[in-house]
Amino acid sequence: MTDIITMLATNWISIIGIIIGGICIAVGVHFVPVGGAPAAMAQATGIGTGTVQLAAGSGLTGLLAAGYMYMTLSAVDKPGISEIVLICATGAVGAMIMISVTMIVGNWVYIYGVGVPPASAKVDYDPLTGDSQAPYVAAGTVGQGMPTVCFVSGAIGGLLGGLGGSLVYCMLMWVNGDPAISSIFAIGVFLVNAVLPSYNIQGTIEGFHDPKFKRVPKAMLACFIASLLCGVIAVMIPGAGGF
Amino acid sequence: MSEPTETANQIDAKGIIIGLVGIYIAGIAAPAGMPYLAFLAGIGALFATKMGADAVRRVCSYGIGTGVPSIGMLALGMGIIAAMFGLAFGKMVHAPFIGPIVGLALALAIGFVVGSLANKIIKLNIPVMERCLTEIAGAGVLVLTGFSVMIAGSMDFVVISEKVITTGYIAPVFILGALGILHPFNASLGPDETQDRTLIHAYSCGAIAMTIGGFCSIAAIGAVAGLITTVVGLAIWYVTFMGFVKLVKRDAGAGYVGTGLLPPGAM
Numbered sequence: 001m002t003d004i005i006t007m008l009a010t011n012w013i014s015i016i017g018i019i020i021g022g023i024c025i026a027v028g029v030h031f032v033p034v035g036g037a038p039a040a041m042a043q044a045t046g047i048g049t050g051t052v053q054l055a056a057g058s059g060l061t062g063l064l065a066a067g068y069m070y071m072t073l074s075a076v077d078k079p080g081i082s083e084i085v086l087i088c089a090t091g092a093v094g095a096m097i098m099i100s101v102t103m104i105v106g107n108w109v110y111i112y113g114v115g116v117p118p119a120s121a122k123v124d125y126d127p128l129t130g131d132s133q134a135p136y137v138a139a140g141t142v143g144q145g146m147p148t149v150c151f152v153s154g155a156i157g158g159l160l161g162g163l164g165g166s167l168v169y170c171m172l173m174w175v176n177g178d179p180a181i182s183s184i185f186a187i188g189v190f191l192v193n194a195v196l197p198s199y200n201i202q203g204t205i206e207g208f209h210d211p212k213f214k215r216v217p218k219a220m221l222a223c224f225i226a227s228l229l230c231g232v233i234a235v236m237i238p239g240a241g242g243f
Numbered sequence: 244m245s246e247p248t249e250t251a252n253q254i255d256a257k258g259i260i261i262g263l264v265g266i267y268i269a270g271i272a273a274p275a276g277m278p279y280l281a282f283l284a285g286i287g288a289l290f291a292t293k294m295g296a297d298a299v300r301r302v303c304s305y306g307i308g309t310g311v312p313s314i315g316m317l318a319l320g321m322g323i324i325a326a327m328f329g330l331a332f333g334k335m336v337h338a339p340f341i342g343p344i345v346g347l348a349l350a351l352a353i354g355f356v357v358g359s360l361a362n363k364i365i366k367l368n369i370p371v372m373e374r375c376l377t378e379i380a381g382a383g384v385l386v387l388t389g390f391s392v393m394i395a396g397s398m399d400f401v402v403i404s405e406k407v408i409t410t411g412y413i414a415p416v417f418i419l420g421a422l423g424i425l426h427p428f429n430a431s432l433g434p435d436e437t438q439d440r441t442l443i444h445a446y447s448c449g450a451i452a453m454t455i456g457g458f459c460s461i462a463a464i465g466a467v468a469g470l471i472t473t474v475v476g477l478a479i480w481y482v483t484f485m486g487f488v489k490l491v492k493r494d495a496g497a498g499y500v501g502t503g504l505l506p507p508g509a510m
Contacts, residue, residue, distance in 0.1 A: 003335055004335070036309075036310065037310075050310040050312065052309065052310075180404070180408045181404065181408055184417070185323070187320070187323070188319075188320040188322075188324045189320070190320070191317060191320030192317060192320040192321055195316060195317040195320070196317075196357070198309045199313075199365050199367055202308035203307075203308040203309040203310065218366070219365065221364055222360040222361070222364045225356070225364075226356070226357055226360060229356060230324055233353075234328075236331075236332075237328055237331040238331065
């Protein structure tokens with residue numbers, strides 16, 4: 001039992017890291033333009049799949065990038081704060097690339113395949129470019145494709161998701177030093193923190209210009225508690241080499 | 244949703260008891276020289292899969308807005324943390340046999356907290372949310388622990404870590420275990436959904452996970468034990484999938500034809 005208390009006392013900084021990572025993931029989910037099934041039929045703005053699939057996809061790509069960077073950097077020395085920053089940046093870029101590729105290819109399909117112009121029904125003018133949206137929204141739909149504002153918002157979502165996932169991974173690597181256990185745990189923490197916010201947005205959101213974005217504080221509070229719980233449990237596992 | 248043929252309490256009791264008994268028999272017998280019994284952990288995981296699938300069925304019939312798969316991924320996300328902590332805790336206190344029970348208790352607690360967060364803070368206001376997420380997290384732990392013990396043939400955290408996690412077999416266990424919990428209702432939902440059809444589908448999805456786990460087990464425990472698991476898994480899959488097809492035909496309101504044309508009732 002004393003082992004467990006000692007581990008909690010020595011690893012409190014990792015718990016804080018996991019909580020910050022969890023909150024980053026929760027906020028990141030709100031930025032990603034998720035359209036769900038209606039978007040898959042070009043009847044709503046956003047990417048045509050669910051939040052969890054998108055968050056998990058970009059998060060896991062980020063995790064892979066971060067894991068590779070961790071391996072490269074830890075070959076030289078035990079990673080410190082500056083290395084962690086580099087690893088998290090790599091993870092963030094990895095996730096951004098994944099989500100951006102998904103959005104651009106999705107847009108090609110919407111524009112050249114379905115034959116619809118990307119437009120948002122939630123705003124009259126694109127907040128970034130000032131382009132008029134309403135004339136391009138097909139009758140009976142709530143927008144289609146990814147207009148500029150959604151694309152930028154999605155890239156920010158990927159950045160936050162990848163950052164959060166890599167941070168959780170780094171924190172767990174500090175504790176147990178086992179890449180296999182750390183990555184599977186990071187996936188677990190990631191999924192919990194991706195699904196709770198997806199309930200908050202009720203499945204679909206367009207990005208930071210969507211009125212639903214104002215619900216972010218609720219998801220942050222919920223994910224704070226959930227990440228705290230996951231973090232406390234996760235740092236108590238010493239990894240197979242620790243026995 | 245039609246009237247259930249089995250109540251939630253019956254399904255939970257069967258899932259937890261058969262799940263734990265299967266895991267314990269396999270986890271105790273396999274290191275003691277009888278690895279051929281490892282498949283029993285998979286049978287336990289099958290009943291746990293059914294318990295999770297029924298909880299998904301009850302909570303998702305309220306319409307959670309994000310699609311059914313999200314809740315299955317949530318289950319396994321909570322489940323993997325609790326399951327690994329349980330096994331590691333057993334190792335830390337030098338009593339590997341308490342591992343699955345500690346993991347289960349912890350998952351039930353995490354599930355209840357996450358369910359309360361979803362209802363109280365995010366305000367989903369689904370009356371069965373707390374109970375169902377508790378059950379789903381418990382099912383997630385039993386599925387992961389069950390298939391891990393089945394593949395590794397041991398309840399020891401170090402052995403599972405070496406044979407299941409480091410080798411990467413945890414990835415198919417994770418995703419196939421989640422599929423068994425989330426897919427049955429996702430595939431069967433609708434106004435004509437019936438409980439027995441959804442749950443028999445849960446068995447057949449679990450049996451697919453068991454079959455694939457058996458292949459992984461060939462490398463982890465040995466050829467004979469792994470093949471026994473694979474064959475048992477395949478047999479369960481065949482029986483339950485045929486049962487599923489039968490129930491699909493029973494529930495098909497317009498009748499069915501085997502040719503791809505519209506059935507007479509739909510004309």
